[in-house]
Amino acid sequence: MTSGEQPTLLEEMTMNKLTPMILAIIMLASTSLVALDWSELENNSLTEADGRSGPDAEVGDILSPRATTTDSITGEQLHTLKAGDDVHFEAYIENVGDSAITEMGITVTVYLSEGGARGNIALDAAGNELSWTNGDVVCDDSFVCPWSSLGAGALLDSGKYTMSYQGSPVTWTPMTGDYVVVVTTDAVGDADPGNDYSENQVSVVDWTDIIVDLAWDSGKEIEGGSGDKAFTLTVETGGSSSWSARGIQLELAVEGTLLTAVDNDGTDIMGTNVIGDNSSATSGFGTYGSTVTWMHQDDANNTTSGERHVIGFENSSTWNGVVSPDTSGSSGDYSISVQMVSYVIYGQLPECSETVAGNSSSGETEPMTYIHYCEVEMTQDDDAATSEDMIEGKVQTFHDIGVTSLIINQGYTMDGNLVESGPDNPGLTEGPLNPAWSNIQASVRHLGSDIMVTYDWEVSFEIENIISGAVHTEVADMCHDGLGDPYDHHELGESWVAASAFETGEACIMFNFAPGIYDVTATVSMVGGAVGTEDMSARNDDSS
Template identity: 35%
Template structure:
């Protein structure tokens, strides 16, 4: 069965509207303001001058949509949708295989957390803490899941838009949309895999050891975005090394001299050319040309075996077997098959002919590289007596430590987005030599480079005493086998601390042998690993709580506690706190005694302070959290209500009056009393007789407090009298009299005291206070006697 593969380059003009950059005046305050700042994935495809596309998406490979959204306003955003639309060139919306538009709406913010990601986005906050993956509702699971686009070949414009229904939450619409041009390309790959037959490792990197012959197998297979077939795949095999005596392939080829093979099955009569003219005659003997070709079709694999014979005459040596993709052919209609031919465009008479270029199908044009170079060659190592090799196995960024710097919560790999701040870069190394009883001393050197190519940090490590997952520890040992693991272990770890800043970084870890004498690492290709990370800062969140209950009086101790969270350090060890309060006079007390003190672990998380007179009222106490890497929280407030006891006195010739009041008012209460002439023939409620006053004064306060500002109050008067006298104290404001007290206490040998306690309402209003003798004590007055 013949398989035809069409390889074509398609030039598509980029259409759509050009997004305009608008300068925004940030000098004036505003409410909520959504800003779509960046598209993290997919990245824009860049077409070089030679037509090469950099950053293109491989056809059939799924991609997600990652963006950065910032609320740069002063209020919360309570409703927002994210719309992602994939456009074809020319402006039409692209469609999927079922004919549906490639457009997704993510209802990310609303008051229904069953339907939305978050309820609101706070002021000066990033959606998702920095990087957000666009999601949609899966009808089958009823769960919000990341949108994944599996694209077909072509050029597209992906438009990301923010939709804010409340116009008051987004005054600037020009920063709500970004467009990313992307190209999706076909890709074709020939995978070369070489390994020892006895290699049981997952990645096929185990070295062969010992003097016996070593069998190996080469496997060739096809990968790509679509089914395709290859012809005459030429593989160059070689074997070399001072520890090798001979290396022979299954076809008898001498690999030490260099040997090429054709991967595939020989077809002696393969079609190598076919006429694609409009007037081609399939019955003509010239319609097709045939020739021998080695064919490897989609879904097939080709294997080739061989034997490496180590040199048993030398005490030690190393060797390797290498396989490299040299070239291959593809049968397709392509430019290599073009020919100029005379074509009759009008049979006449007279006939009219013209010369046209016809693109036929053929397998001419030798290809020397596929689209994935990483697996176009392979090598396997071996050693006689001993092959020395150590390698880097893995690189992981650890974050989310607790207060003790232990138990990381997050593990990041190549391509992940990390938080800024405290991190550990954990590197795992291992023994790759042929004899694990050979011990190697080692160290790892780590280099961190920013997106501009500037090296920002370097570290050297050979242990991980703190910060490994699960509370594990690793003290430095040699790499190798050891019965009780006291001296050596097959794997080792290093995990230096690094503080990530904002930006894009490339981390490279390189392992090397140290203190090794004449022993050297014989395979440098596995000595290093590189990983890329994008770092964002997550601001802390703090919440302040008043713990003191009941009525708070000046002189009492007021207790506050707080809770805080920072995604960069879930344990809170990187968070510090600054406390402040508003005094009664409107000035600010910075409260340094409550702030975080770096020399006192755990300080700043609570505050006990005695409430002085300048705490009187309901004045704000607030806390701001910082994470030491540029992140600062919004303030969190508490409003303790503090009461102050005031004692005020005044005297006239006949009366001494003392007023006691507990209030949260700042304006001090004062009053005056002035003697009145004796009141005569006074009619009192509930009395049949009339009375004359023993003493009487006009009471005049300077201020009045409403009931909400009075916790409790009382007053007393002292006047000349007999402790056995039948006195009652009355109050008149306007025309009505009301009885206040009939309690008489001896004050001294000549004076008595009458007290009025726990009367409700606000402070006593201006009026007349009078003492009458002989009036019967009646019911308490029904009318209020205070403000």
């Protein structure tokens, strides 16, 4: 029908029939909506929610090892693992359900990465699969599980659970390669299995390390008082596989309140010095001799040699010096610091490439690239933390005592609280421990600059059950039931009075370990003493 035309009889009849049909449909829909029971919908929703209620273990993140990522600008891999360095597994695990978890196990598995996906389970050096399951993380037996339950909304081990197996932390010593680390929980009645795991992609790489170490020959952490103070600089190579370092150069800085500073040859070393100029047999670190410095890729007889200082893998070299403090004043400080400047590596390296013209079978000239063997200077290794060190001293007498070791002795036969025999299992420095009476023993030492200045002392032991939060504190200054001969209390140092003071001492206590996870700390402190003889270094006062 065009505009302006009147509808025909057939069209008018069709429209008349559609109108009541549309009204009827609207009325039916309205009636259905009125009759709908909205409470029924609400109940159905609640029923579905109730189906998901209960305990729900969620692996929120793997804290260790961290996932390896790639810098989008430089292409550098970040957070890689070092081949041969032990790795422990830590995870953030939470009960996100609305009721407690009463039984739960945890599994850690390391897979080979195949294009970013999980491949086969990786193997260790002995051919064993890298997969560990601890089924006794949460249960109702306190002699088996460290946690009896994990409440709704609670974090396992304060949000940093370390995977353990048979009472000891699980340790992975990785080889180079790409891996997928997966942490999985298995909680009884878990409401949502979809959040029971987390995975990290990690890459393990080879690494090299130049390790420098400065130490006072006296063994003291900080020197003090008058007289010459000898020191030793040690240089060592480390890494994940065998290699050697050539021509190591270090920068040594000697500063402070000093009269003189010389090396073994009597050369003045006050101020800043470059050590290891490699100009002679005695001016570098390592073994001096002739060695190959360049070799052709395809011709082992085409070589160049030169005189070099070389340190082999995990070998070391030492350098010595002596400083004399200026004691004309009543106080003053001095220091000796060292940092790695450079070293040289030898091998078939990208920097050794050479491109030359060559002939093809077609008679046309085509370039050929060789990767020769050559020397390359490096200014940074793969572990900057070990590339520098410092020792310090004071003109005045330096007062210091410290804890040198902390051990746990087990294997005692007891009569009530009295020791009848033992220990049969002494000198433990880590778990697992047997739930039994044990001896906690700390060794202490005089670390001051003047051994004739003696110090009275005591050790405070703190044993914390990190599951229950219970803390036991006890003080001791002698040790009769520990490792070694019985020790009665004496001051630390040396004295003209026979047997009144000794350089070292022992303190120990007996403690009955119940099943659980513990932090044990021993802290030594001076007792009494004259004004001005207080402990001047807190860095060595405790051990855990």
